[in-house]
Amino acid sequence: MALVPCQVLRVAILLSYCSILCNYKAIEMPSHQTYGGSWKFLTFIDLVIQAVFFGICVLTDLSSLLTRGSGSQEQERQLKKLISLRDWMLAVLAFPVGIFVVAVFWIIYAYDREMIYPKLLDNFIPGWLNHGMHTTVLPFILIEMRTSHHAYPSRSSGLAAICTFSVGYILWVCWVHHVTGMWVYPFLEHIGPGARILFFGSTTILMNFLYLLGEVLNSYIWDTQRTARLK
Numbered sequence: 001m002a003l004v005p006c007q008v009l010r011v012a013i014l015l016s017y018c019s020i021l022c023n024y025k026a027i028e029m030p031s032h033q034t035y036g037g038s039w040k041f042l043t044f045i046d047l048v049i050q051a052v053f054f055g056i057c058v059l060t061d062l063s064s065l066l067t068r069g070s071g072s073q074e075q076e077r078q079l080k081k082l083i084s085l086r087d088w089m090l091a092v093l094a095f096p097v098g099i100f101v102v103a104v105f106w107i108i109y110a111y112d113r114e115m116i117y118p119k120l121l122d123n124f125i126p127g128w129l130n131h132g133m134h135t136t137v138l139p140f141i142l143i144e145m146r147t148s149h150h151a152y153p154s155r156s157s158g159l160a161a162i163c164t165f166s167v168g169y170i171l172w173v174c175w176v177h178h179v180t181g182m183w184v185y186p187f188l189e190h191i192g193p194g195a196r197i198l199f200f201g202s203t204t205i206l207m208n209f210l211y212l213l214g215e216v217l218n219s220y221i222w223d224t225q226r227t228a229r230l231k
Helices: 005-026 042-067 073-115 119-123 127-134 137-147 155-180 186-190 193-230
Strands: none
Touching: 005 042, 005 127, 005 137, 042 073, 042 127, 042 137, 073 127, 073 137, 073 155, 073 186, 073 193, 137 193, 155 193
16 A cells, blocks of 8 residues: 555645645735635635645545455445546646636736736735745646546536636626725726726636647647557
8 A cells, every 4th residue: 555656746735735825824915804805816716726636636546545455346436436526627627727827927927017916915925935826836737637647528518617617707806896896906907898808708718728738738648658658
């Protein structure tokens, strides 16, 4: 029942996300006290998604170790359910949302950081925590994709799920603005209604593209490995 390196790595990644979430929640920022709290920020939602995903990965690894050699059909059935849930979460949430957060944050930050992450936040959030929220998500999810094969759902159901998530979050952002009169992200204050509609539509399209990118990348990694083993 020895753990292999990729299983140990998943435990380390899970612990790092738990640490990031605990440190982030411990910060007393004014925005955390307003309507919606931390849950109005996609970065925080993504951190929860990643922590839950890697928690399921660790649970799957432990179940696999306990099931191995047991001969119990019930345990095998439960393990298959866990694996299906793990694969679905990577395909529909962990990969597209995680890559979206990293890409969009740093693109807007490079253009004008005040539009997405005002310099004032440096007084509350240390640099290492910022990178934990907006940078390490990318290598962590790519490592997971590289070390374990994940079965993607049907393309139609996968795209429907990521569209539901995207539209749901956009409606949540609009509702927060309706209640408070303030947009969650500063740059939304500086563009007109038409530009906002265009931005929201573009983000939904980008989420769909990232879902497809994950599907292609997963297939490429594991088809390449399968071909290499056959040679």
